[in-house]
Amino acid sequence: MKINNEADYKKAFELFDALTAVMTDNPQKQAEARLIAEAIQAYEQEFVMFPRPSTxxxxxxxxxxxxxxxxxxxxxxxxxxxxxxxxxxxxxxxxxxxxxxxxxxxxxxxxxxxxxxx
Structure with a gap:
């Protein structure tokens, strides 16, 4: 999964939240949630700038x-x-x-x- 823009980013979070609410011991849903989390992380590393600590x-x-x-x-x-x-x-x-x-x-x-x- 690749996230290309802010809309995809928000949809990925919604999908991730939905999956984590129902995945329990389902390996397939856990794997899908992991892939979405990795895509979210990759998008954040490239496009989301978190403020640098000042202290x-x-x-x-x-x-x-x-x-x-x-x-x-x-x-x-x-x-x-x-x-x-x-x-x-x-x-x-x-x-x-x-x-x-x-x-x-x-x-x-x-x-x-x-x-x-x-």
């Missing part, structure tokens, strides 16, 4: 979502205490140079963005 905490939260990380997982990845991650996300703590490097290397956050908003 470091917002960018970290976006990366956590993309990487399916919880705060505990992020703390392990960055080699810091879980409480430190919480303080960073709430804006109660500023980042260090070492942490900025880890955010860049391990989460792929642009170094210039880190410098601009930190």
């Amino acid at each position: 470091l905490s917002g960018m970290i939260e976006l990366k956590m979502y993309e990487m399916k990380l919880k705060q505990k997982d992020l703390a392990e990845l960055l080699e810091v205490e879980a409480s430190r991650v919480s303080e960073l996300l709430s804006g109660k703590r500023r980042i260090t140079l070492d942490l900025a490097k880890k955010l860049h290397e391990r989460l792929g956050i642009d170094g210039n963005f880190i410098l601009e908003v930190a």
Whole structure:
């Protein structure tokens, strides 16, 4: 399935919602729903522009979502205490140079963005 325009995009969402409401354990409907979800995702990646976070905490939260990380997982990845991650996300703590490097290397956050908003 290929989505070519906004009307197709809306129809795909309607079809996806209808399928997920009735698919239960039906492998055929699950496969169809998966194909529609993939088409929706492909269309969004090409045509839908989501606003870029303007804060470091917002960018970290976006990366956590993309990487399916919880705060505990992020703390392990960055080699810091879980409480430190919480303080960073709430804006109660500023980042260090070492942490900025880890955010860049391990989460792929642009170094210039880190410098601009930190």
